[in-house]
Amino acid sequence: MKTIYTYEELSAFSRDIFKAIGCSGADAALATEVLLSADLRGVDSHGVARLSGYVRLWEAGRINSQPNIRVVHETPSTAVVDGDGGLGLVVAPFAMQVAMAKAENAGTGWVSVRNSNHYGIAGYHAMQALQKDMIGISMTNASPLVAPTFSKERLLGTNPICVAIPGGSEPAFVADMATTTAANGKLEILQRKKLPAPEGWIQDSEGKSTTDAHALKSGGALLPLGGTREQGSHKGYALGSIVDIFSAVLSGANYGPWVPPFPAYVPMPQNMPGKGIGHFFGAMRVDAFRTKEEFFRDMEQWIRRFRSSETVEGEEKVLIPGDPEREMEVIRRKEGIPLLPPVVEDLTALGEKFGCKL
Amino acid sequence: MKTIYTYEELSAFSRDIFKAIGCSGADAALATEVLLSADLRGVDSHGVARLSGYVRLWEAGRINSQPNIRVVHETPSTAVVDGDGGLGLVVAPFAMQVAMAKAENAGTGWVSVRNSNHYGIAGYHAMQALQKDMIGISMTNASPLVAPTFSKERLLGTNPICVAIPGGSEPAFVADMATTTAANGKLEILQRKKLPAPEGWIQDSEGKSTTDAHALKSGGALLPLGGTREQGSHKGYALGSIVDIFSAVLSGANYGPWVPPFPAYVPMPQNMPGKGIGHFFGAMRVDAFRTKEEFFRDMEQWIRRFRSSETVEGEEKVLIPGDPEREMEVIRRKEGIPLLPPVVEDLTALGEKFGCKL
Numbered sequence: 001m002k003t004i005y006t007y008e009e010l011s012a013f014s015r016d017i018f019k020a021i022g023c024s025g026a027d028a029a030l031a032t033e034v035l036l037s038a039d040l041r042g043v044d045s046h047g048v049a050r051l052s053g054y055v056r057l058w059e060a061g062r063i064n065s066q067p068n069i070r071v072v073h074e075t076p077s078t079a080v081v082d083g084d085g086g087l088g089l090v091v092a093p094f095a096m097q098v099a100m101a102k103a104e105n106a107g108t109g110w111v112s113v114r115n116s117n118h119y120g121i122a123g124y125h126a127m128q129a130l131q132k133d134m135i136g137i138s139m140t141n142a143s144p145l146v147a148p149t150f151s152k153e154r155l156l157g158t159n160p161i162c163v164a165i166p167g168g169s170e171p172a173f174v175a176d177m178a179t180t181t182a183a184n185g186k187l188e189i190l191q192r193k194k195l196p197a198p199e200g201w202i203q204d205s206e207g208k209s210t211t212d213a214h215a216l217k218s219g220g221a222l223l224p225l226g227g228t229r230e231q232g233s234h235k236g237y238a239l240g241s242i243v244d245i246f247s248a249v250l251s252g253a254n255y256g257p258w259v260p261p262f263p264a265y266v267p268m269p270q271n272m273p274g275k276g277i278g279h280f281f282g283a284m285r286v287d288a289f290r291t292k293e294e295f296f297r298d299m300e301q302w303i304r305r306f307r308s309s310e311t312v313e314g315e316e317k318v319l320i321p322g323d324p325e326r327e328m329e330v331i332r333r334k335e336g337i338p339l340l341p342p343v344v345e346d347l348t349a350l351g352e353k354f355g356c357k358l
Numbered sequence: 359m360k361t362i363y364t365y366e367e368l369s370a371f372s373r374d375i376f377k378a379i380g381c382s383g384a385d386a387a388l389a390t391e392v393l394l395s396a397d398l399r400g401v402d403s404h405g406v407a408r409l410s411g412y413v414r415l416w417e418a419g420r421i422n423s424q425p426n427i428r429v430v431h432e433t434p435s436t437a438v439v440d441g442d443g444g445l446g447l448v449v450a451p452f453a454m455q456v457a458m459a460k461a462e463n464a465g466t467g468w469v470s471v472r473n474s475n476h477y478g479i480a481g482y483h484a485m486q487a488l489q490k491d492m493i494g495i496s497m498t499n500a501s502p503l504v505a506p507t508f509s510k511e512r513l514l515g516t517n518p519i520c521v522a523i524p525g526g527s528e529p530a531f532v533a534d535m536a537t538t539t540a541a542n543g544k545l546e547i548l549q550r551k552k553l554p555a556p557e558g559w560i561q562d563s564e565g566k567s568t569t570d571a572h573a574l575k576s577g578g579a580l581l582p583l584g585g586t587r588e589q590g591s592h593k594g595y596a597l598g599s600i601v602d603i604f605s606a607v608l609s610g611a612n613y614g615p616w617v618p619p620f621p622a623y624v625p626m627p628q629n630m631p632g633k634g635i636g637h638f639f640g641a642m643r644v645d646a647f648r649t650k651e652e653f654f655r656d657m658e659q660w661i662r663r664f665r666s667s668e669t670v671e672g673e674e675k676v677l678i679p680g681d682p683e684r685e686m687e688v689i690r691r692k693e694g695i696p697l698l699p700p701v702v703e704d705l706t707a708l709g710e711k712f713g714c715k716l
Contacts, residue, residue: 075465077435078646106464107433112647148664150673155664163600173603175596181589200589207670225583225590231539231558232583238533238679241664242521245531249656250647256663273656288436289470289608298607298631305614306506306513306599312565315508321596 003344004336009358010048011036013347016356017051021058022065023087031089037124039337042328043176045185046121049343052350054087054118056264063087063117069094077106080251081113085276088119088140092279096125096138099283103134107288112251115275118142118262122162123176123325129164129283130172133292136164137282141247141254143261146180147221148241149234152207154221155256158184159243164322166286168296170303174322179240181227187213200227246280253278361702362694363716368406369394371709371716375409378712379416380423381445389447395482397695400686401534403543404479407701410708412445412476414622421445421475427452435464438609439471443634446477446498450637454483454496457641461492465646470609473633476500476620480520481534481683487522487641488530491650494522495640499605499612501619504538505579506599507592510565512579513614516542517601522680524644526654528661532680537598539585545571558585604638611636 011032018028039047057063067086071079079098083091095111102109119125122138129136142157160183162176178184182201190197196211204210205219209228216222224236248255254274261268286295309318339347344358351358369390376386397405415421425444429437437456441449453469460467477483480496487494500515518541520534536542540559548555554569562568563577567586574580582594606613612632619626644653667676697705702716709716 073647075643075646076463078465078642080647105434107436108466108468110466110642110646148667148676150669151664151667151676152670153667155667163596165600165603173599175593175600177590177593177596179593181584198588203670225593226539227589230556231585231589232535234677234679235533235535235537235583238521238535241531241679242523242533245523245657245660249653249660250644252648252652252656255656255660273659284436284468285433286608288433288468289431289438290610294610295607298610298613299603301631302603302607302613306509309506309509309511309513311508312510312561318506318509319592321592321599 001341001344003341004338006336007036007040007333010039010337013351013356013358014048014051017055017350017354020354020356021055023090024066027087027090030093031087034089034093034120034124038121040329040332041121041123041325042332043121043185043325045183045188048339048347050118052346053262053264054089055350057117057262060264062260062264067091071098077102077108077110079109079111081111083113083116083276085115086117088117088277088279091116092119092125092138092281093128095279096128096136096281096283099281100129100132100134103283103285103288108282108284111281112246113279113281114248114251114253116253116277116279118277119279121176122160123164123174125281126162126164126176127172127174130166133166133286135166135284135286136162138162138279139243139247140279141244141259141277143259144257145184145216145222146224146240147203147207148237149224149229152205153257156224156237156240156244157259158222159240161239161243165299166296167303168300170300171320171326172322173303173320174325176322176325179225179236179243180222181225181236182222184222187216187222200231243280248274248278250280251278359699359702361699362696364694365394365398365691367716368397368695371705371714372406372409374714375413375708375712378714379413381448382424385445385448388451389445392447392451392478392482396479398687398690399479399481399683400690401479401543401683403541403546406705407697408476410704411620411622412447413708415475415620418622420618420622425449429456435460435466435468437467437469439469441471441474441634443473444475446475446635446637449474450477450483450496450639451486453637454486454494454639454641457639458487458490458492461641461643461646466640466642469639470604471637471639472606472609472611474611474635474637476635477637479534480518481522481532483639484520484522484534485530485532488524491524491644493524493642493644494520496520496637497601497605498637499602499617499635501617502615503542503574503580504582504598505561505565506595507582507587510563511615514582514595514598514602515617516580517598519597519601523657524654525661526658528658529678529684530680531661531678532683534680534683537583537594537601538580539583539594540580542580545574545580558589601638606632606636608638609636
């Protein structure tokens with residue numbers, strides 16, 4: 001079985017599938033670019049492996065492939081966008097463009113989004129700002145998998161935050177992180193390999209720390225960044241909460257335990273207070289604070305100083321956030337994107353259903 | 359020895375001391391209000407116990423008690439403030455007012471500050487926004503005590519972030535946290551009690567995890583939130599870095615290893631790239647996104663749902679960020695503020711030096 005594909009092969013296939021479910025050519029191309037940016041950057045859990053999941057949401061009537069995405073409220077530096085139930089892969093780029101247009105005029109732009117769906121990796125959206133010498137911020141809520149500190153219940157998603165800061169002549173600083181100890185994708189790898197999870201990643205249905213990588217399936221929960229109270233899990237809980245509130249309470253999306261699930265077979269929550277899932281985006285022009293020359297002189301020195309830090313024994317270098325993903329992208333653009341056999345099978349079946357060739 | 363003081367007693371004393379070093383009456387009152395907000399909220403490491411430290415910085419010529427604080431650059435939603443070497447306790451409130459004034463007009467306001475000093479607790483400043491139905495954000499860099507993931511060197515401060523979100527008829531959500539596993543103040547408590555530190559809080563001079571609570575004095579470092587790479591310390595490192603860059607690279611303050619120390623006896627770093635220490639503030643009007651009615655309806659439901667979450671055995675309730683500090687303030691306003699005997703001695707000596715009675 002072929003398990004390594006070029007970016008172009010996967011891109012053509014993904015565009016065909018999105019067009020097959022009714023997306024315009026432009027939307028299919030955009031959704032594909034966002035989706036595959038995850039594969040390029042090595043975040044395999046959020047890339048083309050999810051394509052059939054988006055299609056199943058469309059089949060279940062939970063995604064509108066021809067949405068009327070629009071700004072429903074605004075001030076000089078803010079907006080609320082209603083995604084009309086569209087693909088997050090299309091709604092989020094629209095909202096990020098609004099944030100950047102606000103920043104052109106007002107110095108910064110801040111956009112909260114409702115009525116959207118899963119938006120791929122947080123990093124893609126924040127990084128749009130880099131091309132314009134802006135700092136980009138991206139966050140989204142997600143269906144509940146995470147227990148607040150002291151709670152048995154799953155009330156938060158893995159709620160990622162990305163902050164992308166242009167680096168001048170150095171590569172950009174791009175911190176893209178779930179607000180949990182470990183992203184769900186990392187847990188899935190351990191499950192497949194039948195390995196235990198490290199302490200501090202998950203709790204069981206009674207709220208006790210466990211190394212059972214399958215504990216989520218029996219009522220357990222992922223733990224907020226920090227893992228335990230002593231190690232600062234209340235801080236990860238607070239960060240995930242801030243993402244939830246900025247993404248959904250500011251926009252009118254669903255929050256906390258009411259965020260709709262990604263798997264189409266999971267029933268929707270009862271008594272949902274809002275519309276769809278929520279995102280939050282920010283853009284800040286660096287020259288809204290200092291001249292670009294001054295900013296980049298200091299940012300370059302910041303990056304070089306941290307990168308040249310003396311390492312602990314056994315480690316090669318101190319990384320700047322975004323280094324591993326950038327290095328992975330260089331490799332994968334050249335050598336192709338490896339897919340797991342079950343993913344290839346899933347995509348092949350998807351292609352057959354819609355008459356598209358992988 | 360008297361070790362419990364009323365807020366009014368400590369406030370009168372602190373105002374007298376700030377006036378004795380040359381502050382105007384208004385600045386002395388403001389600096390006192392900010393400083394003592396830490397004692398009221400139970401953050402004893404950042405309150406009146408630091409008063410003599412500020413005075414020693416003034417004696418060393420590192421604090422200007424009559425600063426000309428001014429906006430040096432602005433757009434409709436941003437500004438850079440130069441603190442002219444003033445007390446952070448006075449510079450930060452000025453900058454937060456600028457952020458809120460911007461938010462009145464543009465929906466949001468974002469202010470980066472250079473040439474400042476230690477600003478007390480992050481929470482005080484962010485919470486100013488609550489009175490105006492705004493979300494408040496406050497962060498500051500600080501002198502280097504924290505090692506990035508894989509680094510032996512101390513390159514970041516404990517760099518706190520506070521996000522304060524108004525709660526309508528519920529108490530506000532106030533997350534005020536160092537971006538380390540544990541704040542330095544918690545370590546100091548263990549040092550005084552001669553107790554070991556939990557794993558994941560500190561590393562020794564070789565970068566190995568240690569439970570020696572005194573390891574910082576022998577070249578060790580605090581660890582970023584997460585503690586170890588496996589537990590996500592690269593996320594805490596990224597968060598502390600974002601605080602550093604927003605506070606200092608955006609403003610022209612010192613960053614990373616060049617941030618000036620709080621203890622006046624510690625020599626200043628060589629080849630400092632900027633001016634003083636840096637802060638960053640944000641204010642977002644909730645009605646720049648939705649009507650206040652809509653926002654508060656959902657925010658109240660958010661808070662109630664999380665507060666009523668089912669707890670793990672042995673825990674009384676799931677806390678909303680800010681709950682413990684708010685409850686502490688009620689107690690301390692009624693029963694007084696307890697000080698450790700060495701703090702009382704230090705303040706008494708300080709009072710004698712300046713002819714002020716504690």
